[in-house]
Structures are given as C-alpha cells and as structure tokens.
Amino acid sequence: MKVKIQTLDGGKASGDIELSDAVFGLEPRADILHRVVTWQLENRRGPARPTRERSDVARTGKKWGKQKGGGTARHGDRKAPVFIGGGKAHGARARDFGQSLNKKVRALGLKMALSARAKDGLVILDSLELKDAKTKALAGQLANAGWGKKVLVIDGDAVNEGFARAAGNLPNINVLPAVGANVYDILKHDTLVLTRAAVEKLEARFNG
Template sequence: MKLEVKNLDNGAAGDIELSDAVFGLPPRVDILHRVVTWQLEKRRATARKARERSEVKRTGKKLGNQKGGGTARHGNRAAPQFIGGGKAHGPRVRDFDPGLNKKIRRLGLATALSVKAAEGKLVVVENFDLAEAKTKSLLATLGGLGITSGLFIDGDAVNANFGLASANLHKIDVLPAIGANVYDILNHDTLVLTRAAVASLEARVNG
C-alpha cells in the first residue's frame, strides 16, 4: 500500500510503502473488542476489602440483660451498627489482571491501524519538528491539515517542541511508537504517524 507523505505545513514530502500485513488487514471487530476490554481492565486497580463481622475482633460478651434494660437486645460488639464493628456487605478483594497473549495484542494493533487506513483517516508526515513550542502556531498547522481530533505517534521519542505545544490541546494526544495502543487509536478521529513511527510499528507487529 502506497501513501503520500506530507510535511506539517501540508506540503508533499514523497511517498511511503506501507506493509499490507500491518496496514491492510480486514476489520475484525471481535479482536478489537478483546484488546480494548483487556486494556480497560488492566487500568483498574485492585479493589480493597473491608473487614466484615466475622473478621472484627470485639468482645462476644452480651451487652446487657435480654429484657428490662430499656434498650435493644444486642449480643455482640462486632455488629455493623457499632463503631468499630464489621462492615455489612463490605467490598471484597477483586484483582483485575486479565491475560491476553501477544499474538492477539499484535493482531489488534495491526487491525486498528488497518481500520484507520481503510477509512482514510491515516496521515503520514515526515516528522513532528517545530521551530518553537507555540500552541497557537500548532493550532494553525493542524487547521491546515484539517485535524481537530488526532493521535500523533512519533518514533522512539516525541519531538520536545511538538509535545509542549500540544500539551493543552483538547483531543490532541502525542505518543512515542512504543506507547501506541488500540484504545487510543480508535478513540481519535485521525491517526498521524511519522516515517519513524511507521517503521517502528511495522517492526513491533512483525516481531
């Protein structure tokens, strides 16, 4: 698959040959669903538990007489209604650490890239080099490219000026190639890659 490469000023900068094994796969909704679900579950922290009535160390002595005291008939200080008592129906430990093999993760990444390419939402630029870290200038540049919601993926490291200029822009996110993931790719309208990012992603999927 051949795609035109642009500069940030929307000028032509040659062509690039994209691997069909990475950018030309058929859409697989089932694979995308599995990978996105795995990603979102991995974000969740382990739920902490609360001590329930049987786990609280309190006296088991009866508080008073069964009758004649003018109060309720309590028999245990560990009851939930007392300060220091056990939690009624408290949270239990839940560890959200699902597994997903590397083959499915690589297939999911390649499928997400292929979906963007098939939709015409994939843009390849020469690099993200900016003369200065100015958000106003970057907004004008993105306007020229027609991008209002985009994920920008660079090579091994994100260009410093580009990262600073885009830090406060809504729906504009920047990642190095190692951080590319299915959820963020699908969560943005446009995917913008540098030449270095294309090479890194192809090596990552084929590796």
C-alpha cells in the same frame, strides 16, 4: 500499500512510503477490536477495596448484657453491625478487575486498528520538526492541515520535544512514542498521524 508523505501544514512532501500489508493491510474485525479494548479498559481499573465485616473488627467478644430483663436486644458482642465501630453488614468484597488476553490477540488487535486507520484517517509525516515550536504556530498549521477534531500523533523512540511542548496546551491533540501505541487510543481519535520513524518502529515491532 503506498502512502504520500505529508508536511505539518498539510502540503505534500517529496516521496512516498511503502506500508507493510501485514501491519496496515488487514481487514479489521469488530470482535477482536472489542476484546482488546475491553482488556485495556478493565486493566486500567484499580482493585475494589474490601470493607471490614463482623469477623474483621477488633472489638470485645464478651457478652455485654444479660440475656433477659435488659429491655434491649440480646447481643452477644460489640462486633454487631448495629453498633458504632462494629462490622459492616454485607460489605463490599475485594475484587480485582484485571483480565488476561493472549499476546497474539493483542498484537492482532493493534494491527487491525492500524489497518482501520489506514483505510480512513491515516497521515504520514516525514518528521515532527518545527521551525517555531510555539503553540499558536502549531495550531495554525494543524488548522490548515484539516486533520479533524481529535488527532493522535505517534513518533519514534521518543516524541519530538519541541512538538510535544507546542502541542501540550492544544485540546484533543495527543502525542505518544511508538512503544505506547495502543488500540483504544488509536480508535478513539479521528486521525492517526505517524512519522516515518514511527512506521519503522511499528513494523519492526511485529516483524521482530
């Protein structure tokens, strides 16, 4: 698959880039993408903290009142939930929401997400080098490019420092290194912008 290499201002740069059909030419499957996104979001959740129930509270177990004649309920110890400092009745239990997912399915999901963007919403740049690494200048260039409201930019080993600094205060513009590419972030943005270095890293990641 051949794609034109663009510039940051939306113009056409000289040359094309050949994208691997094994990475960018698959037919996306909704069930695979759903499994990977669910796996990502569930693993972001922290574990649920348990509450202390009656058996977990360190209070006296001695029977503190008479069985009869006291005019109150017949309590056996101070751990009962009706007392201040007692155990919680039917409290929350510890839960871990993490899920496991086969590596092959995760890799397939990422390739399908890249393929979905290759059909609609993929832009390839030669690099993220900026002459003027200022937020205002970058905002003007992105407005001219017409990439949509939500843009995800992925670079090579590390995101270009000047571009990352200039894009830091722009809403709905997110930047990632190639190693951080993931299905959820790719799908929730309107446009995916890859540098030439990012394409090389992603293709090497699957071919390796």
